[in-house]
Amino acid sequence: MNSALLAASTAGYTTPPLWRILTKSGYFIGLSAAIGATVTYATTVRPALRAPAGADGDAAVLHRRMARYLAWSGVVLLVTGYLQLAGRVARAGKGMPFSDALAPDRIWHFLRAPAAKGAWIAQGTIYAVQNVLLILTAVILAALFAPAARRRLDALALTALPLALATTLIAAVPAAKPKNTDSVLDLAFDQVHIVSGTVWLGGLAVLLALAGTRGRLGATTAGLLWADLWRRFSLVAMVCVGAVVLSGIWLGWRHVGAIDQLWTTGYGLALLLKLLLVLGLVAAGAVNQFWLMPRIAQARRxxxxxxxxxxxxxxFPKVVWAEVALGLGVLGVVPFLTGSARSEAHSAQAASSASVFAAGAALALALAVSLIATAKASDALARRQPVVVS
Known part of the structure; x- marks a missing residue:
């Protein structure tokens, strides 16, 4: 994205500084690495490695690669989490240079700041708890660098999973009483958006890393194992897509008051680019569901x-490479989503009503039906479509 063009598109939009772009994007990469890896291991890799008979050698190879990936995800989470915390310090109060905010004493002072008037807890205390959880998650995952710890991969990964989720969920705890129901829903949908997005993008990255072991897998057993992996993750990804879309609709409505604000405001332009990238991800997922998965099922039978x-x-990995690239693009755009298109355009703030909730329920139902229809259509294609490999 051309940041100068984005900033000039509206006087009410301020382009974030480079350090803010890098720290925020980096933080979501760290969350994707930790949350995506642990959830994908629990829902996809672990059950798939236990299922196939005669693929013990392949399972051992993937087990080792998975352990190393989880260990590195802990390192990435720790580094990006520290930089994100320093970014919070730099933006607090009257602000300070990011280089000064990196100092441990500045961070400690920020975390120990007293609660604001009317708050039930200090914001710094919430951030302190969040980062304690982050450190615990990172340490547990990084322990998998040790060969002895890899024998306890299940225990360590499944322990890190809820801690990784709690690392982001704790940020939704308000320091003061929310103004209204909409504020509570903003916090809830924001976390749904973050968790489902990190599981989706992080899971794609995990499977792409595991696919790099194909040269060491058995020619007769690897196909069956990977067919199971892709099948399991496709179901997880479909749920994540539904959650991302549903939460994105709410958040988009709250920040954008009219369609033309997507190209007449800085926030809108950033959101429009994000939407285009997400549509690319969904299109790639459609290729998986309607082209690759049916052929895989047919070849398996x-x-x-x-x-x-x-x-x-x-x-399959070729399509996933494209998805990961698009996902990184999405994370690169996220820091530009500052403020609100409604505020820039001086339009009324969004307020929920019975009709809004009714429309939301209808959209959620329609989305659920479409996802179920997608799964059934993919199964139908698998039953009749011949295998074509080029």
């Missing part, structure tokens, strides 16, 4: 190990 291996470890 036909016991065509050659086609199965080619589809699961050649074709």
């Amino acid at each position: 036909a016991d065509d190990t050659s086609s199965l291996l080619h589809l699961t470890l050649r074709h």
Whole structure:
């Protein structure tokens, strides 16, 4: 994105400084690494590695790669979390240079600041708890660098999972009483958006890293194992897509008052770019559901190990590479979503009503129906579509 063009598009928009862009994007990369990796391990990798018979060698290879990935995700979370905390310090009060905010004594002073008038808890205390959880998550994951700890991969990964989720969820705890129901829903939907997005993007990155082991996997067993991996993650991704879309609709409505604000305000331009990137992700997911998954299922039923291996470890990772690139683009845009298009355009602030909630319920129902229809259509294609491998 051309930041100068974005800043000039409206006088009410302020382009974030470079350090803010890097720290915020980096923080969400760290969350994606930790949350995405632990959730994907629990829902996809762990059950898939236990399922296939005769693939013990393949399972061992993926087990080792998964352990190393989780260990590095802990390091990434720790570094990006520290930089994000320093960014909070730099923006607090009257602000200070980011280089000064990196100092431990400045951070400690920020965390120990007293509660604001009318607050039930100091904001610094909430951030302190959040970062304690972050450190615990990072330490548990980084322990997997030790060969002895890798034998306890299940225990460590499943312990880190709720801690990683709590790292972001604790940020939704308000320091003062929320003004109204809409404020509570903003916090809730924001966390739904973050968690579902990090599981989706982080999970794609995990499977892409695991697919890099294909040269060490068995020619006859790897296809079956990876068919199961892709099938399981496709279900997880579909749930995440639904949650991202539903929460995004609420957050978009709260910040954008009219369609034309998407190209007449700085916030709107950033949101429009994000929407285009997410649509690209959804389109790539549609390719998986309607083209690759049916062919994989067909090859699996036909016991065509050659086609199965080619589809699961050649074709599928190519699409996932594109998804990961688009996902990084989304995270790169997130720091530009500052303020509100409604404020820039001086339009009325959004306020919920019975009709708004009724429309939201209808949209949620329609979304659920469409996702179920997508899964059924993919299954139908799998039953009749011939395998074509190029």
